[in-house]
Amino acid sequence: MDFLRHFVLVCVISVAFAHEAFDSHLLPRPLILEFPDKVENQLKELDGEIKLRCDSWRFNVEANNLNPWKTIPEDCSDYVKEYLTGRAYQLEMELASTEAEIFAQSVKLVGDGKDVWVFDIDETLLSNLPYYGDHGYGSQVFNADEFDNWVLRATAPAIQPSLKLYIELMDLGFKIVLLTGRSERQREATVQNLINAGFYDWDRLILRRDEDQGKSAVHYKSEKRSEMEIEGLRIIGNSGDQWSDLLGTSVSVRSFKLPNPMYYIS
Amino acid sequence: MDFLRHFVLVCVISVAFAHEAFDSHLLPRPLILEFPDKVENQLKELDGEIKLRCDSWRFNVEANNLNPWKTIPEDCSDYVKEYLTGRAYQLEMELASTEAEIFAQSVKLVGDGKDVWVFDIDETLLSNLPYYGDHGYGSQVFNADEFDNWVLRATAPAIQPSLKLYIELMDLGFKIVLLTGRSERQREATVQNLINAGFYDWDRLILRRDEDQGKSAVHYKSEKRSEMEIEGLRIIGNSGDQWSDLLGTSVSVRSFKLPNPMYYIS
Structure with missing residues (x-):
């Protein structure tokens, strides 16, 4: 990722020095440069949050802390499937x-x-x-x-x-x-x-x-x-x-x- | 990530069309373009493998399956720290x-x-x-x-x-x-x-x-x-x-x- 960032920076600088050679509309604004990473992180956090909560549930199941339960938590169905089949x-x-x-x-x-x-x-x-x-x-x-x-x-x-x-x-x-x-x-x-x-x-x-x-x-x-x-x-x-x-x-x-x-x- | 890739591509194309304006040594070869992702994935797999093994160890600790143990497994020290402080x-x-x-x-x-x-x-x-x-x-x-x-x-x-x-x-x-x-x-x-x-x-x-x-x-x-x-x-x-x-x-x-x-x- 760091490499890509560095390369983008090199590109931007290079492009800046060669600005006469192409359409400046191709250049994204700096704000946009930050955007994809934020979206990516938000998605990761959501998955991470569910995983954390399902991990916590599974620890408590295995430590026998939970009351008799009839089904797994709805949010944890993908998690349990992934755990069992992985x-x-x-x-x-x-x-x-x-x-x-x-x-x-x-x-x-x-x-x-x-x-x-x-x-x-x-x-x-x-x-x-x-x-x-x-x-x-x-x-x-x-x-x-x-x-x-x-x-x-x-x-x-x-x-x-x-x-x-x-x-x-x-x-x-x-x-x-x-x-x-x-x-x-x-x-x-x-x-x-x-x-x-x-x-x-x-x-x-x-x-x-x-x-x-x-x-x-x-x-x-x-x-x-x-x-x-x-x-x-x-x-x-x-x-x-x-x-x-x-x-x-x-x-x-x-x-x-x-x-x-x-x-x-x- | 996709956005960055796209942007890199745009840069490369733009730079290719403006090649007379700067030193071509600044241009990484296409092979190198693929490199960071591979390294990143390898690291992730390594981390993933250690995480899987330490998860498995922790489950067995908490289920009281392990013999009395004196220290945590050496490979799991970062894992345990991250778990406890997160x-x-x-x-x-x-x-x-x-x-x-x-x-x-x-x-x-x-x-x-x-x-x-x-x-x-x-x-x-x-x-x-x-x-x-x-x-x-x-x-x-x-x-x-x-x-x-x-x-x-x-x-x-x-x-x-x-x-x-x-x-x-x-x-x-x-x-x-x-x-x-x-x-x-x-x-x-x-x-x-x-x-x-x-x-x-x-x-x-x-x-x-x-x-x-x-x-x-x-x-x-x-x-x-x-x-x-x-x-x-x-x-x-x-x-x-x-x-x-x-x-x-x-x-x-x-x-x-x-x-x-x-x-x-x-």
Whole structure:
């Protein structure tokens, strides 16, 4: 930019010294010389302001400061789409998985088959981005029927950093427990989807039974973890995209929160 | 930018038609005309890449995914400084405080003086940015002696969104408990600083006694909250910039995590 300014100045000076050779109407007035930059800056400030506000919203979502929310802020729909489809989402998940791996490698397993790592499924092992992409990336209120149809298709791709972590944990000797808010009626499609996406050899897959319907996720998942503890399992790690996957009772030694600016589950 | 390009073109054409009037060495070659933009884009990409990576690091810090860390990543020192001294940090704290206020207003207090809101102090009520600004915004390893000298000066300014929340909570009838990792020996300076910054009428200020030294923050703070619960106090809300302020046992009904990319306390 500085170079262009300098060149313009050189042009203006040169032109000034050669003023007899052309029509002076071609020369913009100095005031106009300042104009484009101002307009450009104003536009940048507007984008910058929205980005700042959506960044702030996303920080507060991920820090679990916001009340249960049903849709993303209207102004942030482009921001969320850009975040999810660009590299930022990918990089954040990669770093979270790398940190989980470093922690897992540091743990001395007892080796009695009771060292457990818990994974949530949706937006943790499997990505529903193809579905949410068709539904405004969280800007539309969740439609349970349409989402059920998507689940039955069993085509959600793996979240690659989580698949990498999953394989590493298996190699290290962790027992893998999948604990999901999906219903028992979706077991077959869920198993099929997990296999399609490259997951294998989990120890157990816990889905909501009829008696679990209506419980909050944090209540249901705490209950299930508590049952595991009573059984003698040691919950070393827990990966989930919702705080309700990670908080409550019988929590893991370390937990890893994956980003999710599309929806909130209590 | 387009306007400038157009103007440069006009200059070049004008100058070309007036070439006899000045030294042709003043004319850059067309190749050079393209150069500044390319350099500019390369720099932007580099900045963009660092920003993406530091954003990803910050998300993982705030989601409590990272192991205890001693300094910020070297590459992120400009990023953290820009974040803290720009509007982003301010906006995030404002939204966190607003959400805390909305929650506090929704609570039906018993009104027996036992409804408590717990606040941490450093980076929650008081800002040590003037100190950390002189120490690389988290890029230098923490120096306890130098920080103690800063504390004794009692000049840390209030974090304004927290002061606003504090006053609102007092008005609503909450009992305010300040629970800090600062030492009992810093009580006088801490009280003086809080008053200087506009805080008043807290119910109690709990600092680490000699027997609390050496305990992790999450252990020490959980113990103190547990003592409050045994006393019959109800911990409704808790605001802190560290997860060790908020997690552990005897946790509050809702907690609010303020951002802090400068340091980590276990």
